[in-house]
Amino acid sequence: MSRTVYVNGEYLPEEKATVSIFDRSFLMADGVYEVTSVLGGKLIDFAGHAKRLERSLNELEMQKPDAFDDLLDIHRELVRLNDIDEGMIYLQVSRGSAGDRDFAYPSADVKPTLVLFTQNKPGLADSPKALEGFKVISIDDQRWGRRDIKTTQLLYPSMGKMMAKAAGCDDAWMIEDGHVTEGTSNNAYIVKGNTIITRHLGTEILHGITRAAVLRFAKEAQMKIEERSFTIEEAQGADEAFITSASTFVMPVVEIDGAAVGAGTPGPIAARLREIYLEESRKVAI
Structure with missing residues (x-):
């Protein structure tokens, strides 16, 4: 069954989720990420991951996505929509796409790209x-x-x-x-x-x-x-x-x-x- 993922404010079936080929994460690896574990349908160490994400963005002088303050709600909604009991949520923020490839950072009016998706991992806590x-x-x-x-x-x-x-x-x-x-x-x-x-x-x-x-x-x-x-x-x-x-x-x-x-x-x-x-x-x- 298709997962529901999150891309720039929308919850979408994974096969309909797209990011521009000019996105700097694709062209320059100009992006940061976090992986939060889920146990019993709940998020482990979410506050720590959110704080480190903010630090990574600051160190790279990258804008926060507009939905930064809503990340907890987004994580929880993805857990609910995908019925995750044990697994992980991957989050990635890139500097976005200015419409063409350039080594220089794009102007401040270019919005960052925000993507999240779940990975279902039954037995994560009881790994052999x-x-x-x-x-x-x-x-x-x-x-x-x-x-x-x-x-x-x-x-x-x-x-x-x-x-x-x-x-x-x-x-x-x-x-x-x-x-x-x-x-x-x-x-x-x-x-x-x-x-x-x-x-x-x-x-x-x-x-x-x-x-x-x-x-x-x-x-x-x-x-x-x-x-x-x-x-x-x-x-x-x-x-x-x-x-x-x-x-x-x-x-x-x-x-x-x-x-x-x-x-x-x-x-x-x-x-x-x-x-x-x-x-x-x-x-x-x-």
Whole structure:
């Protein structure tokens, strides 16, 4: 059955939804996006995603879409129209179309393009991979320098996922100057003793909404946290490793470049954090 999607103020069947070929997201990857998870028909961490979206727009000097203040209602309506119990809502804002291709930003009177659509993912919270754990490979980080802005420039992360798939693994961790930055679409962590270690915030990584929530819950659970860089070798020698994202929540990592992490099975801290995150997030979902 066709999904109902949202394009610039209209709810449309997906096959009737169109965007101009001159839209800058198509020509220049001049767009930003967010993905919000849905559990039990409710939105997880919506306020965090909306705040990060606003930051991304500001960093790129991009106008807010006219419907910015209505985004919560739009998300909820899409959940209702598409009968989503577990899944995700993808949102994208581009700088819009000035009618022709040009490297220069269009004038301020050009309206941004706003698109949203749902993805139905039954069993999202009960993924079997959470019991098995991810296997990852390491790759050079060859992305642009402003990874803190959630842009649609996703070609290299896509290449990284394909490299991982070719190696029989689930994902890739990217390396810059000898240290892990992040996964292709997630933040990366290791555990040594009772300490959770994850890269400090900066322009090198995305400021994950799930990352912020998980670290907050970890602190509340009296877990020790260090925000610093770490190497692949340190990760391979850690007791545990895991990733966080809006689509995987907290996902254990059990192998890095063919070397088992810890016992080669999901560890107790990652498992507990996933349990806490899902429990607490459901309580405040809207």
